[in-house]
Amino acid sequence: MRSMGRTDLPVAQREALRKAIRWEWFTIGYTSVTIVLIALVVGGSQAMKTAWIEDMLSLIPQVSFLVALLLIRRPPSRRFPYGLHRAMGVGHLIAGVALLIIGTNLAIESIVGLARAEHPAIGTVRLFGQTIWLGWLMVAVMAVTVVGPFFYGHAKSKLAPPLHNKVLFADADMAKADWTTTVASIVGVLGVGAGQWWLDFAAALFISCGIVWDGWKNTRSAVLDLMDQRARTFDDEEPHPLASRIVAQLERQPWVREASVRIRDMGQVFHVEAFVVPWRGRVRLDRVEAAREGIAKLDWKVQDVVVVPVTSLPEETSSPHGGGKETGP
């Protein structure tokens, strides 16, 4: 039998992937410029420092997406019989945990700063023969860099669903919320300028809570997929509709009495185990094989499929007849 998993993509997905890769490189370039610009003006503002670190952290999902892409193209082997699709999930987890830990750290820093009433010091710079308050430059830099994430955030969020890629989706989600960070840091800096030193820490706390929240969401989603929760849509909103389509397709076969399915999300593609209870005690091999191929034709994501004839359906599998119980998280 030829190899079961899939590492190539249909035309539409290949096109979406090409665009996604281009956007990821663009984002990395854009964010690097932002990081350098902020480094020049970061000064004594905790909000600016937090926004700066957030920018650095935002590179992790992009880098892990690009690295994972290199790995998941490899065909399944004896050593990795399911292929290397989980690389995407590992990258997702790394990004999530990094955000969670560093976000918590930054949140604690701003609370401590607030409690100790450390007034942020923002001095001046000498620019073109003028002495300018550094805060104005901070505001200018943040105002200039606010536009980028709008463009690449929306572009990526359109590409995530056709690719069923959660890393890309999470990345786009964070980019779309990035303007709140920018606005918060501007509020913090202007607050310091107006003598309201606490606004700087309040803004920093707001930004770090955003980082923690992103980290929590990503870590949770990555862990649930790595623990093989049943496959859900790219945004984790609902169980993936492919499950019921596969069951319906199987139950249309005249030799099948009932069917159910167990699907895990491997990152970009699914691994499907379908269980069928035949009407009779004997099943012809070519029918099982045909059922397998029928499922594989349903969608590009479901190429790694096994069809198992059984006497009764396992309880934890998804079927329209009450077998689809969902307990736990």
Place this chain on the structure above:
Amino acid sequence: MRRAVGAVMAVLLAVVVAGCAVQIPSDPRGTLDRVTGGILRVGASPSGELVRVDAGEASGPLADLVEGFARERGAEVDWTVGGEEDLVDGLETGTLDVAIGGMTDATPWSDRVSVTRGYTGIPGAGERAVVLLLPLGENALQSALEAFLDEEVGP
């Protein structure tokens, strides 16, 4: 939810900028306002040519600069002489407005007090980039002082 919080922040921003109608930057403790036309309390720690101390009064190029700054602000200088750590304590507790001495831009006090940019053009400073210390986060005072020093001794 983040959208809503963002909007609240934007409103807050408008309130801060419009409502306060203050100069930016300004001092949380209002040091610059108090000093202007009043008394500038300066701590001095002796350092070679830069700051000489004699009978509770400081002199030397750096002390002269501070006197100049006070004059520009219409203020009298009230000198306190002490070691660096005493001066930093004074800035923290609010008994001093400025501290001078042989501190450079590598000063370890920067997490307790505000530190001006380093100035190399002060006579007697040699190769060092000399800084002045201020109460932490008194940004209007720092801006005014740095602007004065930029004019007097170059950036």
